[in-house]
Amino acid sequence: xxxxxxxxxxxxxxxxxxxxxxxxxxxxxxxxxxxxxxxxxxxxxxxxxxxxxxxxxxxxxxxxxxxxxxxxxxxxxxxxxxxxxxxxxxxxxxxxxxxxxxxxxxxxxxx
Numbered sequence: 704x705x706x707x708x709x710x711x712x713x714x715x716x717x718x719x720x721x722x723x724x725x726x727x728x729x730x731x732x733x734x735x736x737x738x739x740x741x742x743x744x745x746x747x748x749x750x751x752x753x754x755x756x757x758x759x760x761x762x763x764x765x766x767x768x769x770x771x772x773x774x775x776x777x778x779x780x781x782x783x784x785x786x787x788x789x790x791x792x793x794x795x796x797x798x799x800x801x802x803x804x805x806x807x808x809x810x811x812x813x814x
Contacts, residue, residue, distance in 0.1 A: 711740075713742055713746065713750075714750070716740040716741075716742050717742070717746075717747055717750040717751070719740070720733070720736045720737065720740060720742075720747060721751070723736060724736070733747065769805065772793065773789060773793070773805075773806055776789045776792040776793045776796070777789055779792050779796065786803045786806040786807055787803065789806050790802075790803055790806065
């Protein structure tokens with residue numbers, strides 16, 4: 704019952720360590736917490752660097768634009784479509800190349 708293993712992404716681990724350090728003032732425990740979480744200390748600091756934050760923000764903005772385009776293609780002519788049809792609709796009408804893997808990764812609000 705208690706032996707269930709929880710898998711966290713690296714991002715979740717970074718944020719968890721950050722919260723622990725700020726909440727309990729564990730300033731000198733970054734190395735230890737990173738070791739326990741199985742992530743590198745340099746990766747932890749890199750995640751919170753200004754450059755990485757800007758890149759994540761850029762990627763999120765790009766994904767939002769692509770998501771809107773995919774949703775328009777999905778709702779085109781009010782017919783529901785699968786990934787292949789969405790890809791073909793985008794190629795024909797919007798002249799935008801979007802890979803099916805990108806379509807699958809987007810969380811579409813299907814009505």
